[in-house]
Amino acid sequence: MLTPENLQKVEALFKRYPTKKAVMLSALWIAQEQEGWISEEMMRYIGDLLEVPYATVLGVVTFYTMYNDKKIGKYHIEVCTNVSCMLRGSGKILDTVEKHCGVKLGETSDDGKFTVSEVECMGACGGAPMLAIGEEYYENLTPEKTEQLLSRLK
Numbered sequence: 001m002l003t004p005e006n007l008q009k010v011e012a013l014f015k016r017y018p019t020k021k022a023v024m025l026s027a028l029w030i031a032q033e034q035e036g037w038i039s040e041e042m043m044r045y046i047g048d049l050l051e052v053p054y055a056t057v058l059g060v061v062t063f064y065t066m067y068n069d070k071k072i073g074k075y076h077i078e079v080c081t082n083v084s085c086m087l088r089g090s091g092k093i094l095d096t097v098e099k100h101c102g103v104k105l106g107e108t109s110d111d112g113k114f115t116v117s118e119v120e121c122m123g124a125c126g127g128a129p130m131l132a133i134g135e136e137y138y139e140n141l142t143p144e145k146t147e148q149l150l151s152r153l154k
């Protein structure tokens with residue numbers, strides 16, 4: 001369920017779009033900012049709010065990698081492994097991240113600190129290889145730079 005404040009934000013968007021369904025991406029983003037992820041309960045709630053079936057909401061959440069359909073760690077580390085990053089060594093970056101965090105791709109560390117994901121091109125190919133932690137991008141990485149970056153995360 002959205003907080004009253006976030007519900008107001010979604011309702012304000014209804015005035016700017018031709019249909020309630022068109023508010024879907026924004027509503028889901030607001031829900032994720034509130035909870036850190038989007039539970040089945042939240043998807044059903046958003047479906048009711050936007051007057052669309054749960055299956056439609058589920059389809060959107062599972063299609064876009066920017067939405068988390070599972071609880072994630074304090075730090076969500078998204079490593080780009082698409083062509084530019086792959087050609088410039090993203091495999092070693094991913095190995096470094098997995099080793100440092102003690103988890104494999106798609107997993108969350110037992111202490112809830114790290115979730116490691118693989119993502120497609122994040123539009124930062126000029127700085128390949130790169131990863132994102134939350135909304136911050138880290139580019140031109142080497143295994144050493146990656147290790148230093150991860151060591152700074154408390």
Ligand code: FES
Pocket residue numbers: 080081082083084085086120121122123124125128130
């Ligand atoms: S391929 Fe990695 S940011 Fe484009």
